[in-house]
Each structure stands twice: as structure tokens, then as C-alpha cells.
Amino acid sequence: xxxxxxxxxxxKSFADKTVFEFRPGITVITGPNGCGKxxxxxxxxxxxxxQSAKSLRGKEMQDVIFGGNPSRPKAEFAxxxxxxxxxxxxxxxxxxxxxxSRKLTRQGQSLYSINRKPARLRDLRDLLMDTxxxxxxYYVMEQGKIDHILSSNAKERRTLFEEAAQISKFKxxxxxxxxxxxxAEQNLGRLQDxxxxxxxxxxGVRLQAAKARKYHQYTQEITQLKTAQAVAQYTDYxxxxxxxxxxxxxxxxxxxxxxxxxxxxxxxxxxLLHQKQTLEEEITSLREELAITKEKIIFCELTIQNExxxxxxxxxxRQRYEEEKKKNQQRIQQLQEKITQLKQIQIEQQQQxxxxxxxxxxxxKDNLSQQSHSQQILKDLEIKKSQIVELLHQITQQQNQLxxxxxxxxxxxxxxxxxxxxxxxxxTREQELLYQKDCKTEELQQIQEEIHFLKNEExxxxxxxxxxxxxxxxxxxxxxxxxxxxAAVESRLEVLTQLEKQTLAPEAxxxxxxxxxxxxTGIHRCxxxxxxxxxxxxxxxxxxxxxxxxxxxxxDTQTAKKIIDYLRKDMD
Numbered sequence: 001x002x003x004x005x006x007x008x009x010x011x012k013s014f015a016d017k018t019v020f021e022f023r024p025g026i027t028v029i030t031g032p033n034g035c036g037k038x039x040x041x042x043x044x045x046x047x048x049x050x051q052s053a054k055s056l057r058g059k060e061m062q063d064v065i066f067g068g069n070p071s072r073p074k075a076e077f078a079x080x081x082x083x084x085x086x087x088x089x090x091x092x093x094x095x096x097x098x099x100x101s102r103k104l105t106r107q108g109q110s111l112y113s114i115n116r117k118p119a120r121l122r123d124l125r126d127l128l129m130d131t132x133x134x135x136x137x138y139y140v141m142e143q144g145k146i147d148h149i150l151s152s153n154a155k156e157r158r159t160l161f162e163e164a165a166q167i168s169k170f171k172x173x174x175x176x177x178x179x180x181x182x183x184a185e186q187n188l189g190r191l192q193d194x195x196x197x198x199x200x201x202x203x204g205v206r207l208q209a210a211k212a213r214k215y216h217q218y219t220q221e222i223t224q225l226k227t228a229q230a231v232a233q234y235t236d237y238x239x240x241x242x243x244x245x246x247x248x249x250x251x252x253x254x255x256x257x258x259x260x261x262x263x264x265x266x267x268x269x270x271x272l273l274h275q276k277q278t279l280e281e282e283i284t285s286l287r288e289e290l291a292i293t294k295e296k297i298i299f300c301e302l303t304i305q306n307e308x309x310x311x312x313x314x315x316x317x318r319q320r321y322e323e324e325k326k327k328n329q330q331r332i333q334q335l336q337e338k339i340t341q342l343k344q345i346q347i348e349q350q351q352q353x354x355x356x357x358x359x360x361x362x363x364x365k366d367n368l369s370q371q372s373h374s375q376q377i378l379k380d381l382e383i384k385k386s387q388i389v390e391l392l393h394q395i396t397q398q399q400n401q402l403x404x405x406x407x408x409x410x411x412x413x414x415x416x417x418x419x420x421x422x423x424x425x426x427x428t429r430e431q432e433l434l435y436q437k438d439c440k441t442e443e444l445q446q447i448q449e450e451i452h453f454l455k456n457e458e459x460x461x462x463x464x465x466x467x468x469x470x471x472x473x474x475x476x477x478x479x480x481x482x483x484x485x486x487a488a489v490e491s492r493l494e495v496l497t498q499l500e501k502q503t504l505a506p507e508a509x510x511x512x513x514x515x516x517x518x519x520x521t522g523i524h525r526c527x528x529x530x531x532x533x534x535x536x537x538x539x540x541x542x543x544x545x546x547x548x549x550x551x552x553x554x555x556d557t558q559t560a561k562k563i564i565d566y567l568r569k570d571m572d
Contacts, residue, residue, distance in 0.1 A: 001090035001131070003044075004097065005083035010075035011046075012039040015066045047080045047102045048133060049112075049124050062106055079103040090131055100124065230475050244464055251457060279429055282422075511552045511563055520562050522555030 005021050008014040013036045020040065031037050042056045046064060053061045068074030081101040084091065091098050095115060103111045112119045114127065508526075515523035524530065527548055531541065554560050 001088055002085050003082060004085045005081075006040065006043065007081040007083070008040075008043055009079045010066045011043050011078040011080050012036070012064055012066065014039065014043075015072055015075060043080045044082065047082050047100055048128065049102075049121055061104060061110075062108070065104065065106060077103055077105045091127060093127075098127075100127075226478075230478060233471075234475055241469070248462070275429075283427070508552055510567060514563065514566065520559065520566065522559035523563070524553040524555070527551050527553055 002024060003022055005019065007017070007019050009017045029037055029040060038057070042064070046056055050056060053059060053063060056064060058064060065078040066075035079101065081099055084098045084100070085096070086093055086098045087096055093115070099113075099115050101113045101116070103113075112121060112124055114123065511523060514520045527545065530553055531545070554563070
């Protein structure tokens with residue numbers, strides 16, 4: 001076995017992770033002063049379980065943690081791991097390498113581990129026992145230690161030789177076995193004391209067992225009677241509660257049915273109200289439409305009146321145009337006759353052409369003037385004709401419009417009649433709905449009154465149930481109290497039964513005989529018979545007064561002196 005590797009982190013001057021590997025054959029670490037050679041040795045000692053800060057050249061154990069410098073902050077923990085080559089199995093481990101680690105935080109928490117598994121300092125010491133590198137071994141030879149060994153006494157040298165001979169492990173095991181044996185002897189002594197105390201307690205209670213049994217019997221009878229009474233009351237109250245609960249259930253069922261019926265009536269009422277609102281809206285719409293139709297009828301009547309007046313005016317214009325047309329036709333006929341006459345005159349005057357040139361020219365001029373005037377008359381006539389045709393066309397259009405207006409007026413009057421019928425139907429339906437609403441409202445009011453009555457009845461039943469439940473709780477409390485008393489009596493009986501198995505001290509028997517024979521007054525019973533304690537305090541009373549439970553209670557010290565004198569005389 002040899003040290004194969006050292007891993008340091010935050011230990012003294014090794015702030016960063018530092019690894020030292022030692023191959024076989026390396027025996028010396030050299031370097032200038034202050035390079036950290038002693039810190040490596042301190043790290044080995046510290047990891048192997050050194051508990052003295054002074055031997056590590058510090059005031060307290062936290063001094064081994066890197067304290068920082070101007071360029072680096074201080075470390076929060078120090079950790080060192082030693083890796084041993086265990087090829088020869090010097091250490092009791094199956095692995096070829098054994099890693100021992102120790103970690104210390106600034107909070108003072110120290111952790112050991114063996115092969116990365118948490119371990120105790122004791123486990124570490126057991127592992128290193130008889131290897132020569134445990135705590136207290138001489139694997140580190142510091143300055144002055146050789147002189148200390150040479151000047152040591154025989155006992156210290158013997159310890160050194162035992163360590164070298166690897167028998168210290170067996171001595172430690174021997175010490176541990178002796179310590180265990182000593183603890184076993186101490187436990188045995190305590191058990192003997194406890195046994196003696198228990199033997200002292202088991203005295204003089206058989207006389208109390210019979211009384212305790214009678215007391216238990218009477219108490220049990222009382223308990224049975226009270227229990228029977230409580231059961232009878234409980235059954236009666238339970239039956240009454242079940243009856244009230246059934247009544248409540250029936251009432252709730254009726255309430256539910258009434259609520260459903262009320263909900264149905266409410267839905268019907270809502271539907272009727274909705275229908276009423278719809279009809280009112282429809283009536284309003286029809287009334288608005290009727291008003292609009294009336295306005296349209298009035299407008300159409302005014303239009304008809306205007307158109308009728310216009311037609312009359314157009315008829316008058318037509319008559320005037322007809323008369324003017326007749327006049328123009330007569331005038332045209334007259335002009336044509338005049339033209340014919342003029343043509344005849346022209347023919348007659350043609351014959352006189354030569355002689356009457358000047359007259360002819362003048363006549364031709366007159367003729368031309370007459371022709372232009374005739375043409376102008378013809379043009380005016382054509383214009384009048386076209387105007388007459390246009391007037392006839394307009395009269396036809398006005399007549400068509402008048403027929404359409406009359407037809408629309410008839411349709412509006414029919415629509416008005418239909419709207420009047422609808423309005424009348426809506427008013428009738430509204431009256432029917434109002435009547436149904438009043439009926440449903442009366443039914444709903446009756447249902448609400450019935451629901452209110454049932455709720456009051458339910459509240460009354462709840463109050464009665466609450467009273468019965470309170471009575472039931474009181475009975476349950478009484479039952480629990482009786483159960484506790486029963487348990488206390490049974491516990492007392494058990495104690496008396498245990499005490500009955502043993503005999504009273506002869507002195508106690510003699511004193512009780514004096515009481516029975518009435519030779520000395522002022523003698524009471526055993527202390528156990530006179531004590532009454534609640535169940536929660538029974539154990540404490542038994543533990544405190546156990547040695548005295550079989551003692552006899554006397555009236556005063558004079559009675560005790562009389563008994564002592566009597567017993568002495570009896571012994572003499």
C-alpha cells in the first residue's frame with residue numbers, strides 16, 4: 001500500500017484544485033521555504049482524522065480554509081482527498097484503490113467519505129487501524145518527535161511497539177468489549193433494583209380484591225342499568241328523529257313539487273307575457289303601418305284631387321284646342337278657297353301678261369306674300385296638331401295614373417280592413433292573455449303562500465331535530481362518561497386482582513384484625529380502598545403511591561402508638 005494521489009481544494013495556500021500524483025519510488029518532496037511543503041503534510045494529517053488545530057499550526061479548525069488575498073476572495077470550504085493503492089489489501093476493502101476525503105465548511109460542518117460514500121470518523125479510524133497511518137500513529141515525524149520517542153517512558157514506548165506490531169486493533173476491541181460488559185452489568189444492576197422495587201410493591205392487597213369485585217359488580221350493574229336506560233332513551237329519540245326526518249323529507253318533496261309547479265307556472269306566465277309583448281309590438285307595428293297607410297291614402301286622395309283638377313284643366317285646354325283647331329281648319333279652308341280664286345285670277349291675268357307686266361309682277365309679289373303667309377299658317381297648324389296629339393297622350397297617361405291610383409286606393413282600403421281585423425284579434429288575444437295572467441298570478445300567489453307555510457313547518461321541525469340532537473349528544477356524553485368510569489373500575493379491579501394474588505404483610509393483617517375485633521378504634525381501611533381518582537390520573541397515582549397502597553390508614557399518631565404497644569405486648 002502506498003499514497004498514490006493527493007487532491008486539494010481550498011486547503012490553506014491551495015485555493016484552486018491541486019493534484020499531486022506519487023508514483024512508486026517517490027520518497028521526498030522538496031522546495032524552497034514557503035512553497036507549501038508543510039501544508040501538504042498538514043493536509044494528509046487533517047484528512048486522516050486529525051482533530052487538533054494546534055498540530056495543524058492553527059488556532060481553530062476553520063484556519064485550514066483558504067483565507068483569501070487582495071486578488072482572490074476567501075474560499076467557503078476546504079476539501080482534501082487521499083488516494084491509496086490497495087493492491088496488497090492492507091486496507092480492509094475489496095477495491096484496488098481507496099479514496100479517503102474530508103471536507104470542512106466555514107459553518108463548521110465536517111464531512112468524511114470513503115470511496116465517495118459518507119462515513120464517520122470512527123469508520124475511518126477502524127479502516128486505518130494497525131496500518132501505521134491512523135490518528136496517534138508515528139507516520140509523521142515532526143521536529144523533536146524522535147527526541148520525544150527516545151525520552152518517552154515504558155508505557156509510551158509500549159504503545160509505539162504495539163502499533164508497530166499491529167496489535168492495537170485488538171486492544172481497542174478489548175476495551176470496547178469491556179465497556180459493553182460494564183454497561184451490561186450496570187443495566188443488570190438497574191434491573192435488579194427495579195425487580196426489588198416491584199417486589200416491594202406486591203404486598204397486602206388480597207383483602208381489597210373481594211371488596212373491589214363487589215364494587216365492580218355493583219358498578220357494573222349500575223352501568224348496565226344506566227346503559228339500558230340510555231339505550232332506551234337513545235332508541236326513542238332516534239325513532240323520533242327518524243320520524244321527523246321522514247316528515248322533513250316529505251315536506252321537502254312537497255316543496256320540490258310546488259317549486260316545480262311554480263316554475264312551470266312562472267314559465268307559462270313568462271311565455272304569456274312574451275306573447276303579450278309580441279302582440280303589443282305587432283299591434284304597435286300595425287298601428288304605425290295603418291297610420292302610414294292613412295297618410296298614403298290622404299296623399300293619394302290629394303293627388304287624385306290634383307290630377308282631377310289637372311284633367312279638368314286639360315279637358316278645357318283640349319276643348320279650346322278643338323275649337324281653335326276648327327277655327328284654323330275653317331281658316332285654312334278659306335285660305336285654300338282664296339288660293340284657288342287667286343290661281344284663277346292668275347290664269348286670267350296670264351292672258352294679259354304682256355300688257356300687264358307691271359301689274360303681274362305686283363300680283364306675283366302679292367302671290368308670293370300670300371303663299372308665305374299660307375305656309376306659315378300650315379306650319380302653325382302642324383304645331384297645333386302635334387300639341388293636340390301631345391295633350392291627348394298626356395290625357396291618356398293621366399287617365400292610366402288615375403286608374404292605378406284608384407286600384408291602389410282600393411288595395412289600401414282592403415289592407416286597412418285586414419289591419420283593423422288583425423288589431424281587433426290582437427286586442428281580443430291581449431284580453432285573453434291578461435285574464436290568463438291574472439289566473440296564473442293568483443295560482444302563483446297561492447303556491448307561494450303554501451311554500452311559506454311549508455318552510456315555517458320545516459323550520460319548526462329543524463328546531464325540534466336540533467333539540468333532539470342536543471339531547472342525543474348529552475346521552476352520548478353520559479354514555480362516554482359511564483364508559484370512562486367503567487374503564488376506571490376495571491383498571492382498579494385489575495390492580496386489586498394483582499394485589500389479591502399476594503398476601504398482606506403480617507403487620508397489616510394484625511392491624512386489620514384489631515379493627516375487626518374492635519379492640520382499638522381509629523383504624524380505617526387500606527389506602528387503595530380510600531382513594532378515588534379520575535381515569536386520566538390513575539397511572540400517575542399508581543406510580544406515585546404504589547409502595548403505600550397496601551398501607552393501613554389510621555386516625556392519628558395516638559392510634560399508631562396504641563397499635564405498636566399492643567403488638568409489642570402480643571409479641572412478648
